[in-house]
Amino acid sequence: MEHDFYTSSDISPDDNWGQLNIVDGGLSICKVCKGMEGSLTTDCPGEPVPFDTDQKVYKGEIDFVEGKGWVEQISQHSPEYWRKKRGE
Numbered sequence: 669m670e671h672d673f674y675t676s677s678d679i680s681p682d683d684n685w686g687q688l689n690i691v692d693g694g695l696s697i698c699k700v701c702k703g704m705e706g707s708l709t710t711d712c713p714g715e716p717v718p719f720d721t722d723q724k725v726y727k728g729e730i731d732f733v734e735g736k737g738w739v740e741q742i743s744q745h746s747p748e749y750w751r752k753k754r755g756e
């Protein structure tokens with residue numbers, strides 16, 4: 669499944685952090701797995717991802733792919749993916 673991101677309609681007007689970062693800043697946070705930006709997997713695992721797993725995704729160690737499950741690869745959302753792409 670695809671990640672289900674918070675949108676402006678999910679953020680209350682008095683949620684300053686949400687308004688600043690999600691509505692204005694376009695920060696991507698999934699309502700289901702709670703992954704955020706660099707810790708987002710390729711496909712949504714459909715359940716909250718534990719902190720340790722979330723950190724491994726961020727570091728480019730594992731990824732979740734529909735039909736395959738958890739695999740040892742770099743998610744395109746991980747900062748590591750861009751680091752490699754830039755040739756560092």
Ligand SMILES: [Zn+2]
Nearest residue numbers: 671698701712
């Ligand atoms: Zn998700």
